Structure formats: structure tokens, C-alpha cells
Amino acid sequence: MIEVRDLRREFTVTTKIGRFKRRKHTVRAVDAVSFDVAAGEAVGYVGPNGAGKSTTIKMLTGILVPTSGHVRVSGVDPSRSRRDLARRIGVVFGQRSQLWWDLPLRDSFDLLRAIYRVPRADHETRLRECVDLLELGPFLGTPVRQLSLGQRMRGEVTAALLHGPELLVLDEPTIGLDLESKERLREFLADLNTQRGTTLLLTTHDLDDIERLCPRLVVIDRGTVLADGPLDGLRAEVAPDRVLVVDLEKPATGLADLPGVTSARAELNGLRHHLAFRRSDTTAAALIAAVAARAEVHDLVVVEPEIDDVVRRLYARR
Numbered sequence: 001m002i003e004v005r006d007l008r009r010e011f012t013v014t015t016k017i018g019r020f021k022r023r024k025h026t027v028r029a030v031d032a033v034s035f036d037v038a039a040g041e042a043v044g045y046v047g048p049n050g051a052g053k054s055t056t057i058k059m060l061t062g063i064l065v066p067t068s069g070h071v072r073v074s075g076v077d078p079s080r081s082r083r084d085l086a087r088r089i090g091v092v093f094g095q096r097s098q099l100w101w102d103l104p105l106r107d108s109f110d111l112l113r114a115i116y117r118v119p120r121a122d123h124e125t126r127l128r129e130c131v132d133l134l135e136l137g138p139f140l141g142t143p144v145r146q147l148s149l150g151q152r153m154r155g156e157v158t159a160a161l162l163h164g165p166e167l168l169v170l171d172e173p174t175i176g177l178d179l180e181s182k183e184r185l186r187e188f189l190a191d192l193n194t195q196r197g198t199t200l201l202l203t204t205h206d207l208d209d210i211e212r213l214c215p216r217l218v219v220i221d222r223g224t225v226l227a228d229g230p231l232d233g234l235r236a237e238v239a240p241d242r243v244l245v246v247d248l249e250k251p252a253t254g255l256a257d258l259p260g261v262t263s264a265r266a267e268l269n270g271l272r273h274h275l276a277f278r279r280s281d282t283t284a285a286a287l288i289a290a291v292a293a294r295a296e297v298h299d300l301v302v303v304e305p306e307i308d309d310v311v312r313r314l315y316a317r318r
């Protein structure tokens with residue numbers, strides 16, 4: 001669905017030096033990036049500020065022409081076949097709107113139907129579905145400028161899907177949304193991917209979006225790909241420690257010596273123990289059994305490394 005090989009994009013920027021002098025230099029925003037996205041995948045494209053995410057997305061959607069390299073999206077070269085591409089993919093930019101600001105939401109959808117020449121019956125079916133699932137009914141008659149951010153984002157996603165794209169590219173789709181709106185949108189996008197098979201590529205700084213939506217992560221920093229793989233694989237690679245948190249009936253000591261424990265911390269006067277262990281050294285079951293042989297266990301939970309921690313460690317690898 002997406003094929004990116006050795007993709008580069010440079011910008012020439014002018015900086016002021018002294019009162020009158022200016023110097024030109026080249027910023028390499030995207031530098032030899034390669035990755036593929038297969039049909040039906042949901043991939044998170046993440047990186048710190050200025051990493052090159054938006055520049056990549058702009059090249060994938062035909063807004064920017066690459067300096068060099070190869071890009072094919074949905075079978076076409078984006079910058080050469082922008083119109084053709086627009087019929088095949090949907091794009092949502094969290095910070096920009098594709099809706100008509102002064103028109104009621106419904107009129108924007110009608111205009112998009114005309115622009116993409118979508119058969120009326122298909123349009124009606126898709127619109128009805130989005131309106132139901134995203135609960136847009138009460139706002140269809142409201143001018144876009146009067147919608148809340150959450151309502152507008154649901155409108156943006158609907159607008160991007162009305163022509164039935166096989167790929168949806170989202171740049172920061174949940175930015176600025178409250179928790180409930182984020183969750184509603186994530187649920188909708190997850191169903192779109194798993195039930196309908198729509199391919200998703202999304203950039204986000206909210207790693208809960210990734211946790212919820214994207215089994216695979218491409219991590220970029222300073223224009224180059226730092227890591228690409230399943231979230232679970234990256235977690236095991238860079239943050240291999242899991243933590244068993246046990247609450248005991250009576251205080252105990254010495255649990256740090258149990259086989260497989262890499263570090264330990266006790267609190268509540270020895271009633272609660274945090275025991276870090278490595279998947280490759282022991283299993284949660286074996287460690288729990290070892291704890292239970294030493295003390296009476298009241299409650300327990302196994303904590304996986306947070307996705308934020310995984311990504312922070314990936315950035316730190318540089």
C-alpha cells in the first residue's frame with residue numbers, strides 16, 4: 001500500500017547573521033527513509049518534534065515533492081498523480097481542516113461528494129455509517145466554525161472517508177481532544193482497520209493512540225528511521241524488564257534474591273514488593289510461585305513497561 005525507499009527531502013533556509021548578512025543552509029528534514037506498509041496494516045509513525053514526520057506525510061500525500069528517493073502510495077507516485085491519489089486515500093490533518101468553515105457540516109460533505117464524484121447511494125451509506133458511529137447527527141446542520149474541536153475532528157474523519165479510501169493517513173488526529181473524544185475516535189479508527197480492513201498510517205505524540213491502534217511502530221528521529229517493528233518486539237528489545245508487584249499478608253524480606261529478579265523495591269513496611277524480572281530469565285508464573293513459597297500473597301499484578309518508556313529508550317539509543 002505504501003512503498004518508501006531512500007526518501008529524502010531538503011529545505012533551504014536563510015538565517016540572519018549580524019545586521020545585514022544572511023546565510024543559506026540546507027536542512028535535511030527526511031534523510032534516507034525506507035519502509036513499507038502492507039494493505040490492512042495500522043502503523044504508527046512517531047518521533048520527537050522536528051523529527052521529519054509531517055514532511056514524510058506531506059510527501060506521501062503529494063503535498064511535497066521529494067528531493068530524491070522513491071515513493072508509491074496506493075500504486076501511484078503521489079506528487080505526480082495527486083488527483084488520482086486523492087480518490088484512493090483519505091487524509092486527516094489534526095491541525096488543518098478540509099471542511100468549509102462557514103457552511104453547515106452536511107454541506108461540506110455534499111461538496112466533497114461532488115468533488116470526488118461519489119455515486120449518491122454510496123455516499124449516503126458511508127455518511128449514515130459515520131454519522132451513527134461518530135454520533136454526528138446533532139451537528140450536521142451546524143456551521144463548521146461553531147463546532148467544538150472534538151466535533152470537528154469527527155467531521156474531518158468522516159470527510160476523509162466519504163469516497164471509500166483504502167488507506168487513511170492521519171497526522172496528529174487526537175491532538176487537543178479531551179479523553180472521551182480521543183477514546184471515541186480511537187475506537188472508530190480501530191474498527192475501521194480491523195473490521196473494514198482500511199490501512200492506517202498515523203503520526204502522533206500521544207502514545208496511547210499507538211497502544212490502542214497500531215500493532216507496528218516506525219520511529220523516526222532527525223530524519224532517519226531509528227526502529228521499525230511490532231510494538232511488543234520493540235518493548236522486549238529495549239525495555240525487557242517487567243515488574244511483578246505483590247502485596248503480602250505479612251511483611252517479608254529477602255525477595256530480591258529470588259531467581260530471575262533483576263531489581264527489587266519494597267514499600268509499606270515490607271508489605272508491598274516491586275520485583276523487576278526479565279522475560280528471557282524467568283516467567284511471571286515461576287516468580288509468583290517462588291514468592292508464594294516464601295510468603296502469603298494477598299494480591300499481585302504484572303506491569304509491562306509503558307509505551308512512553310519504550311519510545312524514550314528508542315530515542316535515547318541515538
Ligand SMILES: Nc1ncnc2c1ncn2[C@@H]1O[C@H](COP(=O)(O)OP(=O)(O)OP(=O)(O)O)[C@@H](O)[C@H]1O
Binds near residue numbers: 029052
Ligand atoms: N517548509 C520548511 N522550510 C524549512 N524547514 C522546514 C520546513 N518544513 C519542515 N522543516 C524542518 O524540517 C524538520 C522536520 O520537520 P517536520 O515538520 O517534518 O517534523 P515533525 O516530526 O512533524 O515535527 P512535530 O512533531 O514538531 O510536528 C524540522 O527541522 C523543520 O524545522
